[in-house]
Amino acid sequence: MSQLIVENIRKSFHKKTVLDDISFTVEDGEFVSLLGPSGSGKSTLFHLIGGLYEPDSGDFYLDGKKITGKRGSISYTPQSPSLFPWRTVLKNIMLGSELFGKPDEQEARVMLEKAGLGGYENAYPHQLSGGMRQRVAFVRSLLSPQSFICLDEPFSALDELTRLEMQKWLLAIWGQNRRSVLFITHSIEEAIFLSDRIIVLSSNPATLKREFKIPFPRPREEDILLTEEFLKWKKEIYQELKVLQ
Amino acid sequence: MHKVIKAGWRPLLVIILLFIIWELSSTFFEIPSWLLPAPSEIWQEGVAGWPNYHHHIWSTIQLTVIGFSIGCIVGLMVAIALHLMPRVREAFYPLMILSQNIPIIVLAPLLVIWFGFGMMPKIIVITLVCFFPIAVSAVDGFRQTSQELIHYMKMAGASKGQIFLKLELPHALPSLFSGLKISATYSVMGAVISEWLGANRGIGVYMTLASSSFRTDRVFVAIFMIMILCMLFFLVIISLEKLFIKWRPKGEGNSK
Numbered sequence: 001m002s003q004l005i006v007e008n009i010r011k012s013f014h015k016k017t018v019l020d021d022i023s024f025t026v027e028d029g030e031f032v033s034l035l036g037p038s039g040s041g042k043s044t045l046f047h048l049i050g051g052l053y054e055p056d057s058g059d060f061y062l063d064g065k066k067i068t069g070k071r072g073s074i075s076y077t078p079q080s081p082s083l084f085p086w087r088t089v090l091k092n093i094m095l096g097s098e099l100f101g102k103p104d105e106q107e108a109r110v111m112l113e114k115a116g117l118g119g120y121e122n123a124y125p126h127q128l129s130g131g132m133r134q135r136v137a138f139v140r141s142l143l144s145p146q147s148f149i150c151l152d153e154p155f156s157a158l159d160e161l162t163r164l165e166m167q168k169w170l171l172a173i174w175g176q177n178r179r180s181v182l183f184i185t186h187s188i189e190e191a192i193f194l195s196d197r198i199i200v201l202s203s204n205p206a207t208l209k210r211e212f213k214i215p216f217p218r219p220r221e222e223d224i225l226l227t228e229e230f231l232k233w234k235k236e237i238y239q240e241l242k243v244l245q
Numbered sequence: 246m247h248k249v250i251k252a253g254w255r256p257l258l259v260i261i262l263l264f265i266i267w268e269l270s271s272t273f274f275e276i277p278s279w280l281l282p283a284p285s286e287i288w289q290e291g292v293a294g295w296p297n298y299h300h301h302i303w304s305t306i307q308l309t310v311i312g313f314s315i316g317c318i319v320g321l322m323v324a325i326a327l328h329l330m331p332r333v334r335e336a337f338y339p340l341m342i343l344s345q346n347i348p349i350i351v352l353a354p355l356l357v358i359w360f361g362f363g364m365m366p367k368i369i370v371i372t373l374v375c376f377f378p379i380a381v382s383a384v385d386g387f388r389q390t391s392q393e394l395i396h397y398m399k400m401a402g403a404s405k406g407q408i409f410l411k412l413e414l415p416h417a418l419p420s421l422f423s424g425l426k427i428s429a430t431y432s433v434m435g436a437v438i439s440e441w442l443g444a445n446r447g448i449g450v451y452m453t454l455a456s457s458s459f460r461t462d463r464v465f466v467a468i469f470m471i472m473i474l475c476m477l478f479f480l481v482i483i484s485l486e487k488l489f490i491k492w493r494p495k496g497e498g499n500s501k
């Protein structure tokens with residue numbers, strides 16, 4: 001159970017407005033993507049939700065509770081996997097729960113197995129490929145005690161083929177235990193393929209531009225990437241983004 | 246073992262060559278042995294004189310280990326304090342650097358005046374030369390922790406203590422070990438210098454006695470003993486490093 005409400009968030013740095021009156025809601029079990037050009041303040045929004053800084057005005061509510069400026073309420077995966085190089089894969093994914101004093105090694109092992117990372121429990125991050133590191137980082141989010149997950153362009157550093165592989169993997173894993181996910185991306189295809197809903201942001205300052213409800217049924221297969229309907233969505237969103245520039 | 250030979254034959258060859266040139270030139274130029282003894286003479290004295298000086302070595306090792314341990318603890322505590330209290334760091338960091346500009350040779354006799362001929366002034370000297378590399382390397386290690394990982398920890402709800410223990414401390418370990426390696430070799434030097442001041446045992450004492458009686462061969466025995474001790478301490482630190490830092494990718498900072 002987790003529903004995130006973002007309410008009239010404004011934030012500026014050095015008199016430059018980065019986020020201007022952002023409001024939206026992520027329902028329980030929903031997969032929502034924030035789509036916008038690079039540098040449109042998407043990551044800043046995550047930092048605000050995570051409580052790293054406070055917004056100038058506006059509030060965040062998680063399950064009705066105000067979490068503005070409160071750290072540790074969401075589970076966050078940054079752009080780079082941010083794994084601890086001295087910890088093994090198993091130790092890395094247990095970090096989140098370790099901070100709150102109840103690491104469950106059994107659960108972690110089961111999760112690794114499900115995520116297709118069985119056998120890598122004792123590997124160190126530098127021994128893994130980029131895609132695998134991202135998988136580990138995502139499993140770490142899933143195992144964190146917070147139920148709301150924020151993913152910040154997790155696949156942006158990967159090559160095209162690995163990317164598609166990872167998107168399918170993410171959908172499969174997510175399908176097993178439907179957490180609410182807020183996903184940042186600047187790839188239109190990625191957003192359509194993964195999300196229930198896409199929120200398009202403009203840049204400088206970021207404002208909420210438009211919302212698209214993506215009707216493809218789940219579980220989704222990669223065939224939909226080539227369907228007429230997919231292209232139609234892509235075109236529509238593309239035009240929306242083009243208008244922004 | 247094969248690997249060691251493969252990697253080590255070049256430096257070994259250079260050292261052997263150096264000794265051969267030394268040996269040949271001392272016979273060829275007929276250098277008197279009180280001025281510069283040949284390696285063979287030094288070796289002879291080293292073997293024959295063992296019963297006369299081994300207790301000195303033992304005493305120096307003891308002093309070094311005690312001084313080094315205290316220096317490490319002080320250095321690490323100073324580093325942690327400076328890191329966790331940025332204001333304190335601003336205030337005391339310059340003082341810490343200044344403390345290293347005091348010539349030990351000048352300070353040492355003063356310490357004897359203040360603390361007498363016992364262990365105390367000697368340990369202070371070693372601690373003083375040891376703590377600095379450790380403190381500086383640890384502080385740098387703490388501070389260079391990737392901002393990304395700190396952000397991650399903060400957003401995950403980690404407390405300041407958790408960030409330090411789970412992130413900054415392990416992150417600083419490789420850097421800390423660089424400091425430990427420097428300190429380990431310094432500590433032997435520190436021990437020898439402190440023994441010059443006034444002691445009844447130790448390589449420093451043996452060295453002073455040898456040089457004042459023009460037993461240059463013994464001076465060289467002492468020099469080689471100091472070198473071997475430094476190497477041994479260095480090796481101990483390297484093995485500890487390997488034990489503690491297993492996660493480092495090969496070829497990255499694999500110091501040898």
